[in-house]
Amino acid sequence: xxxxxxxxxxxxxxxxxxxxxxxxxxxxxxxxxxxxxxxxxxxxxxxxxxxxxxxxxxxxxxxxxxxxxxxxxxxxxxxxxxxxxxxxxxxxxxxxxxxxxxxxxxxxxxxxxxxxxxxxxxxxxxxxxxxxxxxxxxxxxxxxxxxxxxxxxxxxxxxxxxxxxxxxxxxxxxxxxxxxxxxxxxxxxxxxxxxxxxxxxxxxxxxxxxxxxxxxxxxxxxxxxxxxxxxxxxxxxxxxxxxxxxxxxxxxxxxxxxxxxxxxxxxxxxxxxxxxxxxxxxxxxxxxxxxxxxxxxxxxxxxxxxxxxxxxxxxxxxxxxxxxxxxxxxxxxxxx
Amino acid sequence: xxxxxxxxxxxxxxxxxxxxxxxxxxxxxxxxxxxxxxxxxxxxxxxxxxxxxxxxxxxxxxxxxxxxxxxxxxxxxxxxxxxxxxxxxxxxxxxxxxxxxxxxxxxxxxxxxxxxxxxxxxxxxxxxxxxxxxxxxxxxxxxxxxxxxxxxxxxxxxxxxxxxxxxxxxxxxxxxxxxxxxxxxxxxxxxxxxxxxxxxxxxxxxxxxxxxxxxxxxxxxxxxxxxxxxxxxxxxxxxxxxxxxxxxxxxxxxxxxxxxxxxxxxxxxxxxxxxxxxxxxxxxxxxxxxxxxxxxxxxxxxxxxxxxxxxxxxxxxxxxxxxxxxxxxxxxxxxx
Numbered sequence: 133x134x135x136x137x138x139x140x141x142x143x144x145x146x147x148x149x150x151x152x153x154x155x156x157x158x159x160x161x162x163x164x165x166x167x168x169x170x171x172x173x174x175x176x177x178x179x180x181x182x183x184x185x186x187x188x189x190x191x192x193x194x195x196x197x198x199x200x201x202x203x204x205x206x207x208x209x210x211x212x213x214x215x216x217x218x219x220x221x222x223x224x225x226x227x228x229x230x231x232x233x234x235x236x237x238x239x240x241x242x243x244x245x246x247x248x249x250x251x252x253x254x255x256x257x258x259x260x261x262x263x264x265x266x267x268x269x270x271x272x273x274x275x276x277x278x279x280x281x282x283x284x285x286x287x288x289x290x291x292x293x294x295x296x297x298x299x300x301x302x303x304x305x306x307x308x309x310x311x312x313x314x315x316x317x318x319x320x321x322x323x324x325x326x327x328x329x330x331x332x333x334x335x336x337x338x339x340x341x342x343x344x345x346x347x348x349x350x351x352x353x354x355x356x357x358x359x360x361x362x363x364x365x366x367x368x369x370x371x372x373x374x375x376x377x378x379x380x381x382x383x384x385x386x387x388x389x390x391x392x393x394x395x396x397x398x399x400x401x402x403x404x405x406x407x408x409x410x411x412x413x414x415x416x417x418x419x420x421x422x423x424x425x426x427x428x429x430x431x432x433x434x435x436x437x438x439x440x441x442x443x444x445x446x447x448x449x450x451x452x453x454x455x456x457x458x459x460x461x462x463x464x465x466x467x468x
Numbered sequence: 469x470x471x472x473x474x475x476x477x478x479x480x481x482x483x484x485x486x487x488x489x490x491x492x493x494x495x496x497x498x499x500x501x502x503x504x505x506x507x508x509x510x511x512x513x514x515x516x517x518x519x520x521x522x523x524x525x526x527x528x529x530x531x532x533x534x535x536x537x538x539x540x541x542x543x544x545x546x547x548x549x550x551x552x553x554x555x556x557x558x559x560x561x562x563x564x565x566x567x568x569x570x571x572x573x574x575x576x577x578x579x580x581x582x583x584x585x586x587x588x589x590x591x592x593x594x595x596x597x598x599x600x601x602x603x604x605x606x607x608x609x610x611x612x613x614x615x616x617x618x619x620x621x622x623x624x625x626x627x628x629x630x631x632x633x634x635x636x637x638x639x640x641x642x643x644x645x646x647x648x649x650x651x652x653x654x655x656x657x658x659x660x661x662x663x664x665x666x667x668x669x670x671x672x673x674x675x676x677x678x679x680x681x682x683x684x685x686x687x688x689x690x691x692x693x694x695x696x697x698x699x700x701x702x703x704x705x706x707x708x709x710x711x712x713x714x715x716x717x718x719x720x721x722x723x724x725x726x727x728x729x730x731x732x733x734x735x736x737x738x739x740x741x742x743x744x745x746x747x748x749x750x751x752x753x754x755x756x757x758x759x760x761x762x763x764x765x766x767x768x769x770x771x772x773x774x775x776x777x778x779x780x781x782x783x784x785x786x787x788x789x790x791x792x793x794x795x796x797x798x799x800x801x802x803x804x
Contacts, residue, residue, distance in 0.1 A: 161514060165706070166623050167552035167690055168518035170615070173509045178497060182504035183595060183610055185563040189602045216503035227521040227608050259519060265604070266525045272563050272597075272608035274519055279506070287502050354503055370501070 133236040141262050144239065151240075152247040154256035159222055169259040171223060177278040180219035184210050184275075188268035196312045199238045201332035202271070203245030209357070210275035211253055212336035212410040216355035218285040218345025219277030221338060223258035224250050227272040229265035242271070245333075253338040283345050285353035287370035290415040294351055294441040296375060297414040297424070299337050299433050301385045302360055303399065304330040306406025310395055323394065327387055334410040340433035341412055347427050349420040356409040360438070363413055365446050371415075377439040377448045379404070379456055400456075404448065415441060469572040477598050480575065487576075488583040490592035495558055505594040507559060513614040516555035520546050520611075524604035532648045535574045537668035538607070539581030545693070546611035547589055548672035548746040552691035554621040554681025555613030557674060559594035560586050563608040565601035578607070581669075589674040619681050621689035623706035626751040630687055630777040632711060633750040633760070635673050635769050637721045638696055639735065640666040642742025646731055659730065663723055670746040676769035677748055683763050685756040692745040696774070699749055701782050707751075713775040713784045715740075715792055736792075740784065751777060 135144055145164065153164040161170035173179050186192060186206050197205075207224065214221050226246055230239065247257055255275065308331030311320035320328060337355070344350050352371050356363050360382065364375045382403045392399040414435075416424045421437070428435045448456045471480055481500065489500040497506035509515050522528060522542050533541075543560065550557050562582055566575065583593055591611065644667030647656035656664060673691070680686050688707050692699050696718065700711050718739045728735040750771075752760045757773070764771045784792045 162620070162622065167549045168516045168555070168613075170553070170620050171515040171517060173515055179507040179509055179515060180504045181507060181559075181561060181595060181610075181612070183561045183563050183597050183608075185565055185597045185599050185606070185608055187565050187599055187601050187606070190565075190600045213503045217506070219504070223517075225517060225519040225610060227519050229521055229523050229526075229606065259517060261519050261521050261608075263521050263523055264526045265523050265606075267604070268602055270521070270523070270565065270601075270606050270608075272519075272521055272606075274517075274561060274610035276517070277504075284498070284506050286498065 135232065135234070135236060138236055144262050148243055152243050152257050154223065154258050160256070160258055163258050169223070171258065171276065174278060176281055178281055178284065180214055180217050180277040180279050180284060182210055182213035182275050183273065184213065185270065185272040187270050196317050197332050199241035200245035203242035204249040204333045206271040206273050207246045207249035208334045208336050208410060210273045211249070211255065211338055212334070212355040212357065214275055214277040215336050215338045215341035215412060216285065216353055217279060218283060218341050218350070218353065219279040220342050221253055221255035221275055221277040223276045224255055225259045225274040226257060227261035227263070229263040229270040231265055231267060253336065279345065283348060285341070285345050285350050287352055287354050287367050290352040290367060290371035290373050290441045292373060292441055292443050294415045294417055295421055295437050296364065296377070296439040296441065297416065297435050298356065298360065298383065298411050298438050299340055299428065299435050300409070300411040301383045301388070302356070302409050302411060303384055303388050303402030303406045305334060305408040306402045307388050307391045310397065311391060314395055324387060324391060327391060331408065334408065336410050337412045337433060339431040340428045343427040343431050344412070344414060344424055347424050349424050350414055350416055352415040354413050356411045356413050357407060359405040359407045360413070361404040361446070361448065367413060367415070368446055374442040374444040375439055375446045376442050379448050379450045381436060381438045383434065383436040471568065471570070471572060474572055480598050484579055488579050488593050490559065490594050496594055499594050505559070507594065507612065510614060512617055514617055514620065516550055516553050516613040516615050516620060518546055518549035518611050519609065520549065521606065521608040523606050532653050533668050535577035536581035539578035540585040540669045542607040542609050543582045543585035544670045544672050544746060546609045547585070547591065547674055548670070548691040548693065550611055550613040551672050551674045551677035551748060552621065552689055553613070553615060554619060554677050554686070554689065555615040556678050557589055557591035557611060557613040559612045560591055561595045561610040562593060563597035563599070565599040565606040567601055567603060589672065615681065619684060621677070621681050621686050623688055623690050623703050626688040626703060626707035626709050626777045628709060628777055628779050630751045630753055631757055631773050632700065632713070632775040632777065633752065633771050634692065634696065634719065634747050634774050635676055635764065635771050636745070636747040637719045637724070638692070638745050638747060639720055639724050639738030639742045641670060641744040642738045643724050643727045646733065647727060650731055660723060660727060663727060667744065670744065672746050673748045673769060675767040676764045679763040679767050680748070680750060680760055683760050685760050686750055686752055688751040690749050692747045692749050693743060695741040695743045696749070697740040697782070697784065703749060703751070704782055710778040710780040711775055711782045712778050715784050715786045717772060717774045719770065719772040
């Protein structure tokens with residue numbers, strides 16, 4: 133079925149509104165169907181806003197993913213940015229551009245994946261835009277959220293002596309991508325479909341982030357989207373400090389080890405430089421470790437200390453505190 | 469200069485932040501440079517949110533416009549949607565995708581045009597996203613604004629007997645586009661550069677809309693983006709009513725008449741079906757006409773009564789109230 137068959141853009145918007153448009157209430161005063169949405173931010177809260185665009189052939193490939201997962205990931209990457217601020221996600225706006233050849237069923241699957249991911253974390257679709265595109269599919273998302281006044285987690289605020297924490301395990305999304313790159317989708321799916329799903333349908337750490345922010349004890353935070361090493365560097369630049377990462381402490385899964393072995397690649401490379409982990413990177417004072425850790429683990433989210441904040445410079449150390457570098461570790465993109 | 473030469477995406481973001489990023493204060497708690505922006509909505513206000521995407525070769529062509537105007541228009545179409553709600557614009561988020569061949573200077577001009585248009589209406593850049601694209605330039609904007617609780621203008625609320633008002637003059641943007649289509653950019657510029665600018669750099673009716681909303685007397689409103697006739701139909705569908713438009717009352721300029729004559733086209737076609745006027749369409753009770761009109765004209769904006777709300781059906785009448793249709797009027801797309 134083509135867009136033309138359902139009455140063009142107006143038909144598509146009506147279709148989206150009926151199936152996935154947020155109902156009025158719980159902060160939404162006016163949703164899809166007028167010139168703009170009207171939203172109420174609860175008293176004592178600040179509004180948090182993030183926006184992220186996904187472009188076909190740059191951020192995703194149709195032969196490496198599926199329409200549902202493309203929609204899911206568009207929501208997840210934005211929810212992860214909100215999680216990085218400790219904000220509770222509320223309303224999302226999805227603008228999409230597609231060719232006139234695109235089937236309505238495919239667009240339905242994108243909206244299904246997008247809405248399912250949002251709904252899982254308590255967020256809903258309040259608006260957007262639909263457009264023709266000459267060729268590549270483009271998704272652009274703006275995600276709103278609320279945070280209690282002054283409780284947002286920022287990249288600034290890390291202090292010398294603080295501990296560096298990460299949630300979950302690292303490197304699996306990058307390993308999933310490597311499987312697709314090296315083996316192609318058909319063979320990759322036979323090796324480890326779960327790992328591919330980590331790459332295709334990431335789970336943003338919304339609940340853990342909200343719980344961590346509620347402690348009021350997190351000094352700095354961001355989400356891991358460009359790899360632990362690169363992201364620690366960004367956080368340190370914002371906080372004007374350095375960091376020492378303990379490579380032996382980085383949490384990785386058995387699955388990652390198996391796939392790294394299969395592909396003949398370094399597990400540390402995936403964990404440090406991989407990207408798209410969408411885990412949380414948190415910085416807390418040693419005396420607050422227990423309080424923040426238990427708030428996070430209470431949401432069913434594992435959390436691990438992987439290093440500490442130092443005065444300046446960002447380095448990675450291995451067994452016995454020996455500094456690792458690109459040669460010793462075999463990293464592909466050290467110093468990115 | 470290429471993106472590569474200024475340190476890639478990070479360099480570009482730093483460049484945008486330094487030149488155009490909103491300073492902290494006046495509602496902005498945290499701007500460009502973290503995972504998300506933090507914004508305060510003033511007490512007694514609701515948040516209004518709109519989003520619009522512009523795709524090269526669909527919404528604009530580089531040979532028919534210029535980078536500055538492309539940026540300007542991306543801001544203007546979003547500000548116009550906010551104006552349609554009677555909201556005061558605050559913060560904008562611009563996501564952009566461009567090929568690696570794009571010059572930094574061109575991107576600078578896009579941001580200049582975008583920021584100049586925002587600033588003109590009191591809005592500022594609080595965030596966004598920069599991306600590679602395989603081919604076409606894509607701009608996706610989310611514009612936030614504030615409106616006093618319950619004072620937003622909606623499409624619903626028009627009542628039988630109400631008057632239909634429009635601001636400014638209609639059809640010029642469409643005539644500008646027709647000049648470009650029929651004559652090409654070089655010849656079109658020689659005919660009437662002012663008309664091309666109406667098309668390339670529309671002026672959203674922000675101040676007039678805020679003033680109209682403040683009267684509390686507007687029954688329904690939207691902005692004119694798809695042509696008067698099509699947009700009246702949309703407003704009537706939302707308000708569950710009909711409309712009678714008086715073709716002889718539609719405000720048009722001498723410039724439009726001259727260009728219509730030159731191109732051998734019907735002036736009424738431009739005014740009724742043209743699109744991209746970005747004027748306001750307002751519905752008020754006859755007894756409130758004076759109050760709403762003077763609020764609007766006090767902002768230096770002309771306003772004209774062009775028809776009335778009836779029970780059902782949307783029709784256009786000419787001299788002596790004779791109903792016009794596509795044959796009599798010579799419209800190209802009647803009944804669109």
